[in-house]
Amino acid sequence: MIVLAGTIGAGKTSLTQMLADHLGSKPFFESVDDNPILPLFYKDPQKYGFLLQIYFLNRRLDEIKDSFDNDLNVLDRSIFEDALMFKMNADLGRATHTEADIYTSLLGNMMEELPDQAHQKAPNLLIHIRVSFETMLNRIKQRGRSFEQIENDPSLYQYYKTLNQRYQSWYEAYDKSPKMMIDGDQYDFVADPQAAKVVLEQIDSKLSALNLK
């Protein structure tokens, strides 16, 4: 499986669809609009952070199991980023370190229980869409999900800034599978068909180098 990674508004959902269409494989999306915990979490992160994390863990394990049958299936977010986000939430006092430790241990246990074929536990390729903090803020504003708006909760500015910074070091340290980075500032693959073509070419050549295509 191929997994997309990147901060809020990086374009993971759009690239998942484009890439699956291009490869003739199946896209897997985590629906934000149907997530009943997310608005609660934004309103009261201390209370709902752990519940949200367990919700995501459950959903992502389902996705991983469902996408097993084809190496080129595309998932719109990796399970590894949840750990990054939860660790950050714990560091910011939005979850306790005990909750973070329990989550990490549960994640490890559940990954061990996945079916045996070792290659299927880790993705075949992780694609990180890197966007600047400015682009991230613009996209969040443009998309207009009310609970994500800084006007409604000014503390989100710092939350988003910290998240954006942490993604870069997270990506550099990531070693669970082959990986590549797409420059989401340079290539606006949603608005610009030429940029989309370049991005798909970059991914194609990585997949060929990995003998996946």
Ligand SMILES: Nc1ncnc2c1ncn2[C@@H]1O[C@H](COP(=O)(O)OP(=O)(O)OP(=O)(O)O)[C@@H](O)[C@H]1O
């Ligand atoms: N593990 C997590 N912990 C806390 N919040 C999370 C976590 N995963 C996702 N979210 C929240 O869920 C919402 C959707 O995030 P996500 O980045 O998956 O999709 P997106 O914003 O639609 O991204 P894209 O535009 O790249 O498709 C955001 O508000 C994000 O903060």
